[in-house]
Amino acid sequence: xxxxxxxxxxxxxxxxxxxxxxxxxxxxxxxxxxxxxxxxxxxxxxxxxxxxxxxxxxxxxxxxxxxxxxxxxxxxxxxxxxxxxxxxxxxxxxxxxxxxxxxxxxxxxxxxxxxxxxxxxxxxxxxxxxxxxxxxxxxxxxxxxxxxxxxxx
Amino acid sequence: xxxxxxxxxxxxxxxxxxxxxxxxxxxxxxxxxxxxxxxxxxxxxxxxxxxxxxxxxxxxxxxxxxxxxxxxxxxxxxxxxxxxxxxxxxxxxxxxxxxxxxxxxxxxxxxxxxxxxxxxxxxxxxxxxxxxxxxxxxxxxxxxxxxxxxxxxxxxxxxxxxxxxxxxxxxxxxxxxxxxxxxxxxxxxxxxxxxxxxxxxxxxxxxxxxxxxxxxxxxxxxxxxxxxxxxxxxxxxxxxxxxxxxxxxxxxxxxxxxxxxxxxxxxxxxxxxxxxxxxxxxxxxxxxxxxxxxxxxxxxxxxxxxxxxxxxxxxxxxxxxxxxxxxxxxxxxxxxxxxxxxxxxxxxxxxxxxxxxxxxxxxxxxxxxxxxxxxxxxxxxxxxxxxxxxxxxxxxxxxxxxxxxxxxxxxxxxxxxxxxxxxxxxxxxxxxxxxxxxxxxxxxxxxxxxxxxxxxxxxxxxxxxxxxxxxxxxxxxxxxxxxxxxxxxxxxxxxxxxxxxxxxxxxxxxxxxxxxxxxxxxxxxxxxxxxxxxxxxxxxxxxxxxxxxxxxxxxxxxxxxxxxxxxxxxxxxxxxxxxxxxxxxxxxxxx
Ligand code: SF4
Ligand code: SF4
Ligand code: SF4
Ligand code: FES
Numbered sequence: 001x002x003x004x005x006x007x008x009x010x011x012x013x014x015x016x017x018x019x020x021x022x023x024x025x026x027x028x029x030x031x032x033x034x035x036x037x038x039x040x041x042x043x044x045x046x047x048x049x050x051x052x053x054x055x056x057x058x059x060x061x062x063x064x065x066x067x068x069x070x071x072x073x074x075x076x077x078x079x080x081x082x083x084x085x086x087x088x089x090x091x092x093x094x095x096x097x098x099x100x101x102x103x104x105x106x107x108x109x110x111x112x113x114x115x116x117x118x119x120x121x122x123x124x125x126x127x128x129x130x131x132x133x134x135x136x137x138x139x140x141x142x143x144x145x146x147x148x149x150x151x152x153x
Numbered sequence: 154x155x156x157x158x159x160x161x162x163x164x165x166x167x168x169x170x171x172x173x174x175x176x177x178x179x180x181x182x183x184x185x186x187x188x189x190x191x192x193x194x195x196x197x198x199x200x201x202x203x204x205x206x207x208x209x210x211x212x213x214x215x216x217x218x219x220x221x222x223x224x225x226x227x228x229x230x231x232x233x234x235x236x237x238x239x240x241x242x243x244x245x246x247x248x249x250x251x252x253x254x255x256x257x258x259x260x261x262x263x264x265x266x267x268x269x270x271x272x273x274x275x276x277x278x279x280x281x282x283x284x285x286x287x288x289x290x291x292x293x294x295x296x297x298x299x300x301x302x303x304x305x306x307x308x309x310x311x312x313x314x315x316x317x318x319x320x321x322x323x324x325x326x327x328x329x330x331x332x333x334x335x336x337x338x339x340x341x342x343x344x345x346x347x348x349x350x351x352x353x354x355x356x357x358x359x360x361x362x363x364x365x366x367x368x369x370x371x372x373x374x375x376x377x378x379x380x381x382x383x384x385x386x387x388x389x390x391x392x393x394x395x396x397x398x399x400x401x402x403x404x405x406x407x408x409x410x411x412x413x414x415x416x417x418x419x420x421x422x423x424x425x426x427x428x429x430x431x432x433x434x435x436x437x438x439x440x441x442x443x444x445x446x447x448x449x450x451x452x453x454x455x456x457x458x459x460x461x462x463x464x465x466x467x468x469x470x471x472x473x474x475x476x477x478x479x480x481x482x483x484x485x486x487x488x489x490x491x492x493x494x495x496x497x498x499x500x501x502x503x504x505x506x507x508x509x510x511x512x513x514x515x516x517x518x519x520x521x522x523x524x525x526x527x528x529x530x531x532x533x534x535x536x537x538x539x540x541x542x543x544x545x546x547x548x549x550x551x552x553x554x555x556x557x558x559x560x561x562x563x564x565x566x567x568x569x570x571x572x573x574x575x576x577x578x579x580x581x582x583x584x585x586x587x588x589x590x591x592x593x594x595x596x597x598x599x600x601x602x603x604x605x606x607x608x609x610x611x612x613x614x615x616x617x618x619x620x621x622x623x624x625x626x627x628x629x630x631x632x633x634x635x636x637x638x639x640x641x642x643x644x645x646x647x648x649x650x651x652x653x654x655x656x657x658x659x660x661x662x663x664x665x666x667x668x669x670x671x672x673x674x675x676x677x678x679x680x681x682x683x684x685x686x687x688x689x690x691x692x693x694x695x696x697x698x699x700x701x702x703x704x705x706x707x708x709x710x711x712x713x714x715x716x717x718x719x720x721x722x723x724x725x726x727x728x729x730x731x732x733x734x735x736x737x738x739x740x741x742x743x744x
Pocket of ligand 1: 264
């Protein structure tokens with residue numbers, strides 16, 4: 001049973017404070033625990049920091065690691081920036097989409113995997129690369145990528 | 154701050170240390186193009202339109218945010234500068250839905266003007282034209298982000314001037330847009346519909362929800378009896394909206410509106426006077442309840458209620474203070490309710506045939522007229538609201554030569570006006586008008602200010618206050634006020650309002666009466682007024698308003714002969730049964 005979004009925010013405020021600079025910490029805590037940042041959490045964070053809902057929404061909309069939609073148990077983020085792209089990331093994306101039968105941005109019906117692309121994750125020297133949750137996987141091929149995904153719970 | 158010497162385009166001048174390059178160039182009479190800069194707002198430095206060259210600098214300087222330093226050598230139109238500015242403009246235009254003939258801001262657009270001034274006749278970056286997309290619709294405001302240049306002037310307006318902060322950049326990089334919380338749209342967030350963002354947008358990305366077409370249709374329908382009311386601030390805005398110098402042009406405005414084909418041209422000033430009578434009596438009655446009866450349920454300070462932007466603001470932000478708001482409807486809505494009852498009777502027309510159109514300096518009035526409680530006449534009290542800008546557009550469409558019109562007068566029954574009503578259009582005006590009348594009711598004498606001009610409540614300071622001590626000798630029935638010092642405050646712009654309301658909530662101030670206008674400067678700076686707006690423009694409009702007050706025959710609301718007739722024949726008495734039915738309202742707490 002996970003905590004209510006408002007409670008996660010309250011706990012995060014104790015940890016990070018209620019200044020403007022606490023916003024990223026609060027949002028990260030919510031995102032980590034729930035896998036996404038629901039509307040109630042945005043409202044609670046805005047209230048705690050005393051800024052408008054729009055301001056919090058604006059901040060989180062900037063970061064691709066934050067989402068306002070529920071996501072799967074595992075989040076796969078394939079880098080789409082130029083080095084990975086030159087080393088074949090689009091072929092990998094095609095292969096994964098086909099394998100999982102979803103498009104980028106979607107979640108598998110069983111809630112197992114959400115597929116996303118991301119801007120540079122700093123692994124250009126080992127491209128193409130992807131992150132699964134917090135773990136990097138590098139020098140991928142389409143086959144290898146699909147194999148890794150098959151092993152996810 | 155000491156002065157420093159700077160050289161601008163080869164000419165050396167002395168400017169205050171610390172001012173920006175932009176300001177020092179302005180002082181020197183050198184124009185620098187800007188887009189994200191606005192004199193009412195904080196500096197953003199995001200558009201790069203104002204780039205200039207500074208000797209010894211590797212990169213170009215952003216004039217609007219860079220302070221001058223001693224002996225700075227500035228060049229504002231070197232080859233490098235001109236090339237950079239042209240590139241900035243071309244890139245902005247390439248990401249823009251360039252469709253000027255179909256745009257609300259055609260011929261009054263800063264982007265268009267700069268493109269013309271910089272002779273952008275060909276744009277090699279333009280790939281495919283961006284399609285138009287009306288992203289947002291609300292009763293007062295529309296947004297088409299395909300014309301947005303992301304200057305954030307609207308965002309800063311909403312946050313800094315209005316402390317509402319419902320719009321923000323959302324997303325990143327090429328997909329960033331100005332949007333609302335969860336992209337819900339202005340209609341579903343605590344937007345006050347004030348339209349201040351429209352007035353500060355350099356392009357056609359923000360504009361009012363137009364009702365021009367509906368108004369033409371009503372005028373052209375022979376079955377309908379179309380009456381129009383004009384708000385106090387229109388008479389000092391309409392000339393400007395038509396491209397003429399700011400001036401009070403009441404007579405020409407009446408002639409122009411009549412020329413459009415309305416059946417009756419009447420004045421919101423009439424119901425502004427009525428508001429003063431009703432609100433004045435409400436204030437006196439609240440004072441009596443608190444001071445004499447010791448009633449703890451009666452809320453003081455009482456605040457005005459004529460600004461619908463303010464009403465929506467308090468409903469969202471200070472619902473606990475709603476009992477403090479006067480129950481008087483705004484003059485627009487009082488007019489609407491009377492147009493379909495009293496006026497219909499006087500004119501002998503079927504109220505169901507009456508269409509009430511108002512010309513307002515305001516976009517929040519478009520929202521106000523849609524409120525479900527605004528139907529006390531048995532019909533929708535006000536059918537359509539046009540902004541000053543929309544009226545100008547109709548006058549132009551009809552080919553009316555405004556400047557050469559002869560002055561005409563308002564029609565009767567609801568057309569008489571006083572100086573007290575005219576100054577409703579400026580911050581402090583409602584307070585001044587209310588004091589002129591209320592003081593006289595309770596003391597039987599004129600308020601002791603030279604020429605009835607209550608100077609302490611005038612001017613553009615954000616929060617003003619005044620105290621007036623009542624004489625020992627009062628009119629009969631008002632002896633309880635003898636020697637009482639009445640404390641009043643006047644505030645305009647919602648950021649100032651928030652500061653004051655926080656103090657009211659905390660019990661830190663002991664005012665009896667507060668005038669609140671959502672827009673900076675009051676209605677003369679309303680979201681429906683001509684664009685641009687800035688301190689100079691607002692000052693000119695304000696001067697024109699007080700000039701009009703000074704020349705009018707009647708200067709006190711209770712002296713308005715048609716108001717006296719209205720009470721004698723129809724309402725009977727202030728705060729009476731009919732008044733409560735038609736002229737007063739209630740408010741709703743909103744999330
Ligand atoms: S916003 Fe300005 S440049 Fe753009 S279409 Fe409208 S008038 Fe033209
Ligand atoms: S209309 Fe007023 S409250 Fe609404 S977004 Fe614009 S500035 Fe903000
Ligand atoms: S809507 Fe207008 S004011 Fe707001 S960012 Fe866009 S161009 Fe600037
Ligand atoms: S006006 Fe200076 S950066 Fe926009």
